[in-house]
Amino acid sequence: NEKSFNLHLTLTLTDRCDGIEFDAIAPDEKGHTFFFKGDHLWNGFSGQAQVSSAFFRELDDYHHLGHVDAAFRMHNREKHETHDHIYFFLDDKVFSYYNHSLEEGYPKDIQLDFPGVPSHLDAAVECPKGECNSDSVLFFKGEEVYNYDIVTQSVKERQWAHLPNCTSAFRWLEQYYCFHGHNFTRFHPVSGEVNGVYPKDSRHYFMRCLNFGHGGEAKVPKCSEVTLDAITSDDSGKTYAFTGHNYMRLDTHRDGKHTFPIARTWNEVTNGVDAVFSYNDKIYIIKGDQVYIYKSAAPSTLIEGYPKSLNEELGIEGPVNAAFVCANQHIVHIIQGRMMKDIDLSATPRVVAREAPLPISGIEAGMCGPDGVKVFVGSEYYHYKTPRLLAFSRILQEPKNITPDMMGCVE
Numbered sequence: 001n002e003k004s005f006n007l008h009l010t011l012t013l014t015d016r017c018d019g020i021e022f023d024a025i026a027p028d029e030k031g032h033t034f035f036f037k038g039d040h041l042w043n044g045f046s047g048q049a050q051v052s053s054a055f056f057r058e059l060d061d062y063h064h065l066g067h068v069d070a071a072f073r074m075h076n077r078e079k080h081e082t083h084d085h086i087y088f089f090l091d092d093k094v095f096s097y098y099n100h101s102l103e104e105g106y107p108k109d110i111q112l113d114f115p116g117v118p119s120h121l122d123a124a125v126e127c128p129k130g131e132c133n134s135d136s137v138l139f140f141k142g143e144e145v146y147n148y149d150i151v152t153q154s155v156k157e158r159q160w161a162h163l164p165n166c167t168s169a170f171r172w173l174e175q176y177y178c179f180h181g182h183n184f185t186r187f188h189p190v191s192g193e194v195n196g197v198y199p200k201d202s203r204h205y206f207m208r209c210l211n212f213g214h215g216g217e218a219k220v221p222k223c224s225e226v227t228l229d230a231i232t233s234d235d236s237g238k239t240y241a242f243t244g245h246n247y248m249r250l251d252t253h254r255d256g257k258h259t260f261p262i263a264r265t266w267n268e269v270t271n272g273v274d275a276v277f278s279y280n281d282k283i284y285i286i287k288g289d290q291v292y293i294y295k296s297a298a299p300s301t302l303i304e305g306y307p308k309s310l311n312e313e314l315g316i317e318g319p320v321n322a323a324f325v326c327a328n329q330h331i332v333h334i335i336q337g338r339m340m341k342d343i344d345l346s347a348t349p350r351v352v353a354r355e356a357p358l359p360i361s362g363i364e365a366g367m368c369g370p371d372g373v374k375v376f377v378g379s380e381y382y383h384y385k386t387p388r389l390l391a392f393s394r395i396l397q398e399p400k401n402i403t404p405d406m407m408g409c410v411e
Helices: 058-062 310-314 387-392
Strands: 024-027 033-037 040-043 070-073 086-090 093-098 123-127 136-141 144-149 155-159 168-172 175-180 183-187 230-233 239-243 246-249 259-261 275-279 282-287 290-295 322-325 331-336 339-344 352-357 365-369 372-377 380-384
Touching (some): 024 168, 033 168, 070 136, 123 175, 230 322, 275 331, 322 372, 331 365, 352 387, 372 387
Parallel strands (some): 024 070, 070 123, 123 168, 230 275, 230 365, 322 365
Antiparallel strands (some): 024 033, 033 040, 070 086, 086 093, 123 136, 144 155, 168 175, 175 183, 230 239, 246 259, 275 282, 282 290, 339 352, 365 372, 372 380
């Protein structure tokens, strides 16, 4: 294996913020991402190196190589006995782990589980159906890429000479990354096409490093300190929470929860948001007396002619505290102070069709999902089955606390 690695890494391993070429990167079934180098790993996007066998004990029982060639998390919903398992590749062997325990019968020869896939791999990454043509795994060895179809067990070999030789690969938030040195290059999993300016330094994006990237010393907030400016779920099920100049994807528990600048996704929104709602494959962002409308599909593109004034778009004056639309409905529920105004988005012109006083003051964000309506006040939220019950219920619900599972905060 031409991959550079150190057989004798110790706990005094250099800080990954100094720049490290990873041997493998893979998330587990809970969404914790592991970065491997030699016989050590980092658990998550911050923290110190630890011995790999502390998390995957049997690795040391079967080998003395002190490294992992490649790793990925299986995506195969049709086969529950392998879905979400982590597969490690070491020379000509493969290990399968679930819940950090080695599965019975492993390690095996790679050819037994993945016929047609070579040994001494450089990298591997899963590719679910919809992003690839079928549930697949991409294996990398030098300039060769092996697309392995999980269902048919067929292999298509191709060369992506324009892509650097990947020492590790990672699928994160539906995007694909080839890591080489301490840099990465984002690529399309079917064509290998690279769009944008690459390579980029991984320390800006995939770890918390002082003087690098998104926040350096940013700390995970306490749940009691979390307040939302807006929250919404689009038609594809992607859920976004907005606070200050940042947002977080809440539907990505398989990849963990991470904070990004709002302007990174919605380029023209540079000063936070007041309210956000989703309707008809579009995301409406309200800030002050302006409405920005973006296509939901990536990359988020501002609709021509926007932003427009609230009055022109929705027939109201600002400010707006919260807004939400329920699935398969055309009514946007606008909250201003202790009033909720209903506007029919399918009507022209758009005007307030109904108004109702609310039993709750200080609402800062709201959303409507399969389990009903949630409105957020500080670090608490109120849960109602329908917008009508929110408006007309005579019994004030007991508030519930924002939890780590909801927002990735700590108690």
